[in-house]
Amino acid sequence: MKRIISLMTFWKIIGVCILLAGAVATTIRFTKGLGASTNLSDEFPWGIWIGFDILCGVGLAAGGFTLVAIVHIFNIKRFEPILRPTILTAFLGYLLVIVALMFDLGRPLQIWHAIIMWNPHSVMFEVAWCVMLYTTVLALEFSPVLLEKFGMPRLLKAIRHISPVLIIVGVILSTLHQSSLGSLYLIVPEKLYALWYSPYLPVFFYLSAISVGCAMIIFESILSARVFHKGLELPLLVDIVRFGMVILAVLLTAKISDLASRNALHLLFLPRPETYFYWLEIGIGILLPLIILGFPKVRTSRGGLFTGSILVILGFIFNRLNISITGMEAWAGISYFPSWMEIMVTLAIVTAGFFIFSAAAKHLPLFSHEELPHSAGKKIDLNEDLRQVSQLTTLETGYAALTRE
Amino acid sequence: MSHSKALLIDTTLCIGCNACQDACKQQNQLAEGEEKKLSASAYTALEEHDGIYVRRMCQHCVDPTCASVCPVHAFTKTPEGPVIYDESKCIGCRYCIQACPFQVPRYEWGSTYPKVQKCIFCYSRVSKGLQTACAEACPTGATKFGDRDELLKEAYTRIGAEPGKYVNKVYGVQEVGGTSILYLSSVPFEQLGFKTQLESTALPMLTWNALSKVPSVVSVGGVLLYGIWWITNRRMEIQRLERRQQSQQTGE
Numbered sequence: 001m002k003r004i005i006s007l008m009t010f011w012k013i014i015g016v017c018i019l020l021a022g023a024v025a026t027t028i029r030f031t032k033g034l035g036a037s038t039n040l041s042d043e044f045p046w047g048i049w050i051g052f053d054i055l056c057g058v059g060l061a062a063g064g065f066t067l068v069a070i071v072h073i074f075n076i077k078r079f080e081p082i083l084r085p086t087i088l089t090a091f092l093g094y095l096l097v098i099v100a101l102m103f104d105l106g107r108p109l110q111i112w113h114a115i116i117m118w119n120p121h122s123v124m125f126e127v128a129w130c131v132m133l134y135t136t137v138l139a140l141e142f143s144p145v146l147l148e149k150f151g152m153p154r155l156l157k158a159i160r161h162i163s164p165v166l167i168i169v170g171v172i173l174s175t176l177h178q179s180s181l182g183s184l185y186l187i188v189p190e191k192l193y194a195l196w197y198s199p200y201l202p203v204f205f206y207l208s209a210i211s212v213g214c215a216m217i218i219f220e221s222i223l224s225a226r227v228f229h230k231g232l233e234l235p236l237l238v239d240i241v242r243f244g245m246v247i248l249a250v251l252l253t254a255k256i257s258d259l260a261s262r263n264a265l266h267l268l269f270l271p272r273p274e275t276y277f278y279w280l281e282i283g284i285g286i287l288l289p290l291i292i293l294g295f296p297k298v299r300t301s302r303g304g305l306f307t308g309s310i311l312v313i314l315g316f317i318f319n320r321l322n323i324s325i326t327g328m329e330a331w332a333g334i335s336y337f338p339s340w341m342e343i344m345v346t347l348a349i350v351t352a353g354f355f356i357f358s359a360a361a362k363h364l365p366l367f368s369h370e371e372l373p374h375s376a377g378k379k380i381d382l383n384e385d386l387r388q389v390s391q392l393t394t395l396e397t398g399y400a401a402l403t404r405e
Numbered sequence: 406m407s408h409s410k411a412l413l414i415d416t417t418l419c420i421g422c423n424a425c426q427d428a429c430k431q432q433n434q435l436a437e438g439e440e441k442k443l444s445a446s447a448y449t450a451l452e453e454h455d456g457i458y459v460r461r462m463c464q465h466c467v468d469p470t471c472a473s474v475c476p477v478h479a480f481t482k483t484p485e486g487p488v489i490y491d492e493s494k495c496i497g498c499r500y501c502i503q504a505c506p507f508q509v510p511r512y513e514w515g516s517t518y519p520k521v522q523k524c525i526f527c528y529s530r531v532s533k534g535l536q537t538a539c540a541e542a543c544p545t546g547a548t549k550f551g552d553r554d555e556l557l558k559e560a561y562t563r564i565g566a567e568p569g570k571y572v573n574k575v576y577g578v579q580e581v582g583g584t585s586i587l588y589l590s591s592v593p594f595e596q597l598g599f600k601t602q603l604e605s606t607a608l609p610m611l612t613w614n615a616l617s618k619v620p621s622v623v624s625v626g627g628v629l630l631y632g633i634w635w636i637t638n639r640r641m642e643i644q645r646l647e648r649r650q651q652s653q654q655t656g657e
Binding site for chain 1: 443444470473474475476477478479494495496497498499500502503504506508510511512514515516517518519520600602603604608609611612613614615616619622623626627630631633634637638640641
């Protein structure tokens with residue numbers, strides 16, 4: 001026990017150091033500009049703030065919409081116990097993505113321009129709108145936790161009334177912008193190396209977001225169980241990993257057949273840095289997890305699940321960084337490596353996310369509903385409300401007929 | 406696009422005097438001093454390839470990639486030909502720099518309130534019927550201003566008149582859907598650093614193919630998700646009703 005506490009303190013001290021260094025980097029960024037704080041240039045205008053903070057950040061938050069769809073649309077209620085922490089992670093993820101964007105944009109205070117100055121031909125415009133709307137949806141999806149905590153039953157009821165709409169809108173918005181982050185690169189057919197450039201980039205981005213969403217659900221559940229001493233729903237995670245593996249297998253098949261259809265299979269064996277990075281991405285993120293999780297013994301063990309999910313997450317990060325950095329370097333003719341300030345800002349944002357999540361886990365009813373005083377005796381069941389709504393509307397007549405029989 | 410303006414740059418006539426850059430810097434109030442590469446203070450620059458000078462500048466695409474990718478519509482292709490930039494709209498995402506197939510837009514990296522810098526085809530002059538500052542300054546006629554259609558005709562006439570002097574190609578006719586800057590050369594264009602691999606379709610079509618599917622994702626996805634939700638919930642509801650009826654019957 002004592003060892004665990006000291007370990008936690010150790011990580012906290014590291015975290016505070018990172019935040020301090022991040023504060024220094026932030027000051028330089030906003031007083032001296034992008035040139036002084038980053039290694040970006042006209043040849044390489046997008047670095048890790050886009051490649052990691054945005055592309056990976058949004059992808060890693062995909063657990064939110066995946067699980068919401070599983071629980072509320074496909075109605076697989078067993079997963080409800082892990083829904084709230086997953087929604088919170090997604091919500092925090094999107095807020096932090098917006099924070100990172102404020103660092104990366106040259107004129108961050110004009111970020112709101114996208115609201116009134118439209119260009120429907122721009123993928124970036126679509127992403128901007130989807131992220132704005134989906135962050136709002138996530139805030140509303142998460143709001144019941146706060147409304148319960150602070151005892152606001154009327155608002156809670158209102159939110160539950162609109163929740164079916166929220167859920168469907170949320171899944172559609174996620175589908176759109178997860179894939180659109182891939183569409184961003186459709187415009188650079190000459191610049192992005194042929195192992196990655198494909199007309200199916202949006203499809204690959206979507207599939208990989210779902211698979212990494214599953215991995216994140218598993219990773220977070222196991223980590224939360226360890227850190228916050230919450231019960232672990234291992235059988236649930238095993239089901240999630242099965243679903244994730246199917247998606248990974250589909251993704252792998254799609255990627256190979258895409259390479260084949262573009263006559264690019266030979267690129268897999270060219271002795272170039274891109275080749276090695278591609279194999280790292282596929283090996284760590286798809287092949288290895290599919291192999292090790294293929295063994296039922298590994299798949300059903302906590303350690304196996306944890307390792308598998310970390311591999312998928314790492315492979316995903318590799319993929320996004322490969323597309324945004326490795327794959328763009330050859331054409332740009334320069335090699336890019338982030339400055340310490342770019343790295344520290346990124347680490348500080350991730351650290352802030354961890355701190356906020358653990359504070360929320362401590363103080364908000366995230367993991368189990370029974371701990372709540374206001375809901376004593378009455379379990380919060382979102383689905384119950386969905387049913388009531390549906391009864392009021394379309395189903396009423398059907399049920400009336402059924403019961404008469 | 407018939408009265409769309411263009412520049413015909415004949416690299417065989419260029420003597421590398423740099424008058425175009427000087428005039429450009431004066432016209433656009435950019436920091437003085439000769440520059441060999443495009444920069445935030447040089448909208449045009451002369452490159453030398455084995456004694457042949459090539460003017461680099463924004464190509465003013467017929468269907469510009471920068472205008473298509475900009476989320477806030479800071480770039481506009483004007484009917485007169487110039488692709489202009491509205492600094493007041495720009496949020497600084499730099500997607501234009503990332504996406505431009507000719508690697509033209511430059512950023513003011515040193516500024517805390519940076520803007521994108523690129524040739525704007527002297528829009529204020531062209532819209533008044535004047536020619537660009539660079540064309541006016543060019544002492545040899547290497548840069549010639551005019552209607553795109555007529556300049557194209559002239560380019561082919563020059564090639565036809567001296568087929569031994571020119572390679573049989575006008576760069577800019579069809580690259581990424583065509584550009585308003587046309588080039589003539591005596592050596593294959595790739596030797597002068599031109600990107601000759603570019604497709605003849607405009608790049609914005611690539612993203613539009615994906616973007617145009619958004620309405621169907623929304624409508625089909627919405628109906629599908631609502632349908633699945635409706636069915637799964639109905640099934641649970643029926644199960645519940647059946648259970649209730651059963652318990653009522655056994656109760657009786």
